[in-house]
Amino acid sequence: MVSRTPDDLQDLLVSWLRELAYLKRSQHTITTYSKNIGLYLAWAREHTEAPSLSRQSVQTWILAMMQAGAEPSTAGTRLKAVRGFSRWLADEDEIPTDEIADLKAPNVDxxxxxxxxxxxxxxxxxxxxxxxxxxxRDEALIRLMLECILRAEETILLDLSDVDLNTGMATVRRGKGGKGRRVGFGPATTRALDRYLRARKTHRLADLPAFWLSQKRGRLSYTGLDRIMKQRGAQAGITDMHAHRLRHTGASRWVMAGGSEGGLQAAAGWSNRAMIQRYTASVREEQAAAEARRLNLGEF
Structure with missing residues (x-):
């Protein structure tokens, strides 16, 4: 067992990606991990003489990335992929030891x-x-994501069999962490979905199981979804529009409408209640500001 070069690791990366597929990680996750590890290996070929995946090498890479302007959250996401790869390599006896097992990601604001x-x-x-x-399609897409507080990947992976207009229910087969759940939607979303499904029947790829279809290809991709959100956001005069804003907005609207926190946790597919505070922070700040104005504590 010897230290591995970046080229050795590039070959072993293919095996790890197969392992992730076996473990039923989503295609989006596999693609993201592959991209992030590829970035590290490309950097390692040019900038370090230390053994690849050494603690020194990975720390230097993270620091260089942030000095080049990367957000701490981005650096943390990339480190997570490399750390997972290193753990697998050590478990498979492909490297002597996992030196970055306890390497912490940068603090994120x-x-x-x-x-x-x-x-x-x-x-x-x-x-x-x-x-x-x-x-x-886009109206139905936006309404469903808003009302059901769906993640982007959960949305694009829906199949026709997962959405029942008669009961107003959609089934998320594999949410984050492989957890499935059922979510409900009301008449306005049902109407939009019905209009979309009637239009979908005329699509040349209507026989595909995918619920959401792109205009020219098959299942709508993550990139396609992001493009739709940016386009519709620009048309509506909304800057920095992306799919995740719909999830934050759906959670905030739930709270504003008086929905229960337990119901929100179940609908959004969160494993703990801490996520409720994170996703509804903006609306709670607005509520606090309104309450402060009502209390008028600056009056003496």
């Missing part, structure tokens, strides 16, 4: 993701008003 206002949500829906396939 927790940013408050602002929830969309009701006016902005309505603007997104208005941006989809039209009779084209894309218009009908």
């Amino acid at each position: 927790r940013k408050v993701v602002p929830a969309l206002s009701d006016e902005q949500c309505a603007g997104l829906i208005d941006a989809c008003k039209g009779k084209t396939f894309a218009d009908k």
